[in-house]
Structure formats: C-alpha cells, structure tokens
Amino acid sequence: RKEVEQDPGPFNVPEGATVAFNCTYSNSASQSFFWYRQDCRKEPKLLMSVYSSGNEDGRFTAQLNRASQYISLLIRDSKLSDSATYLCVVTSIFTSGTYKYIFGTGTRLKVLA
Amino acid sequence: DAGVTQSPTHLIKTRGQHVTLRCSPISGHKSVSWYQQVLGQGPQFIFQYYEKEERGRGNFPDRFSARQFPNYSSELNVNALLLGDSALYLCASSPLRGTAVPDTQYFGPGTRLTVL
Numbered sequence: 001r002k003e004v005e006q007d008p009g010p011f012n013v014p015e016g017a018t019v020a021f022n023c024t025y026s027n028s029a030s031q032s033f034f035w036y037r038q039d040c041r042k043e044p045k046l047l048m049s050v051y052s053s054g055n056e057d058g059r060f061t062a063q064l065n066r067a068s069q070y071i072s073l074l075i076r077d078s079k080l081s082d083s084a085t086y087l088c089v090v091t092s093i094f095t096s097g098t099y100k101y102i103f104g105t106g107t108r109l110k111v112l113a
Numbered sequence: 114d115a116g117v118t119q120s121p122t123h124l125i126k127t128r129g130q131h132v133t134l135r136c137s138p139i140s141g142h143k144s145v146s147w148y149q150q151v152l153g154q155g156p157q158f159i160f161q162y163y164e165k166e167e168r169g170r171g172n173f174p175d176r177f178s179a180r181q182f183p184n185y186s187s188e189l190n191v192n193a194l195l196l197g198d199s200a201l202y203l204c205a206s207s208p209l210r211g212t213a214v215p216d217t218q219y220f221g222p223g224t225r226l227t228v229l
Contacts, residue, residue: 004155034217043203043220044156087155094161098168100146101205101218103155 001026004090006104014112017078021107023071023088031099033064034089035073038106044087047073078111085109115140117206117221125227126194134189134224138206144168145187146218147179148203156203162187191226199228 006023013019025033033050048055050062050071061074071088088104118137126132138145144163148156158171162181181187185206191198202225205218 008153041201041225043222045220046217049217094169096168098144098161098163100158100161100169100171101148101156102158103148105153105155 002104003027003092003102004088004104006088006107008105008107010108010110012110012112013078015078015080017111018074018076019078019109020075021073021086021088021109023073023104025069025071025088025090025102027090027092028066028069030090030092032091033071034101035060035062035071036087036089036103038085038087040084044103047086075109078109080111080113083109083111117204117219119202119204119221119224121224122222123225123227125229127229128194128196130194130228131190131192132194132226134191134202134204134226135186136189136204136206136221137186138204139219142206142208142219143185144207144216145181145185146205146207147187147189148205149173150201150203150223151199159189194228196228199226201225 035047036044037047038044050064054063059076063072085106087106091099146161147159150156160179161169165181176192179189201223203223204221207216207218
C-alpha cells in the first residue's frame, strides 16, 4: 500500500462547479498535512496547510480526519485558473527529529469554459 | 526576498556521466531537502540536510549523494547516470525552527535532467 494515495484524475469540471479531492495516508503517526498546487512543468507551491479543525481560504476548504486517515480539499466556484495538479502531502518524522514530505501522485484538475 | 534558487534549469547528459545540481535556500532557512519528480508522479524524497549534516535519506541508491555548505546552499550529485534518472529535481528549504511540528517547505523551480 502506498503511504499517500490520491485519485490521479483527471477531473474535468465546468467553470463555477464545486469539486472535491480526497487523499488517504497510511502512517497514523503523521503530524502535518498540506495541499500543494503544481502547474505544468513548474514547482509545487503551498496551497494550504490542513488542520483537524478544518480550514478555509476563500474558495478553498481543507479537512483532516485523523480517525479515518484522510485529507480532503474542496474547491468552490471553480475558475479556469484553478486548472493544475493538486498534491497531497503528509509529513514523516526521522529519528533525528527532522522530517520529510511524502507526496501523493497528485490529482489533475481541468476547469472547462 | 528571493525564493529558493536552483541551477542549472535544464541539463542533458548521457548514460554513465556524472551531474551536480545546485540549490540556494531562502535567506534565513537552514534546512534543504532534495526531491526527484518523474513525469506523472509526485516528488519523491532523496535527502534532507540541516546545519551541514545529513538528517534524512530516502530510498535512493548510493549513486546519489549531497552536501550542504556553511552558507546553507546545497549540491546534489548523481554518478553513473541511468536513463531512469531523467526527472525534475526539486530543492526545498525550510527554517526548521526545531519545534515538534514540521515547517512548511518552499520549493525552487527545479532542474530538469534528461539522460540520453
């Protein structure tokens, strides 16, 4: 089983639609969770951190369910500019006390005019 | 403030050659991590360095090595290149404040390596 699993998509949605992505992770000891956005042939950029209480940033809402070990991202009122790959990230701690990011394969979103 | 910078942006090598990729972190960030991203996949962790010491290593062969310099910049070296090493190599920096909660990592634009 992969450490972080995402549906690769693609998700093709019309402008204005609401779309949701889920991500599951296998390590119950993971401490921090993020969603990154990656445009074609560019570097990943932080979209938002994910907290147990849920967090919202404009049209974007992220949720964490520790009991079921999944993370979600909801995008409301989709814009053409939201077309990108969305990467789910889970952290894993080393014995040295530092950590690494474990990425999912990413979910491709295409918003259609 | 300047973000994470990487050089070169693109590189073409042949099998068996050696390559060195360079990264400069955000000013004030002491930790650098390296990731490999092949087409269609998420980035995979290679190394993390903090205060010039290796703090973590991913599941990559010994052909991959790295180091961090006193100014916190870093180099990733890959020996005996294989076709499968063709990928986008990403460097990420973080402040690594020493708290129990991982910091956000900020990524550079990457070096696109093609091995022929």
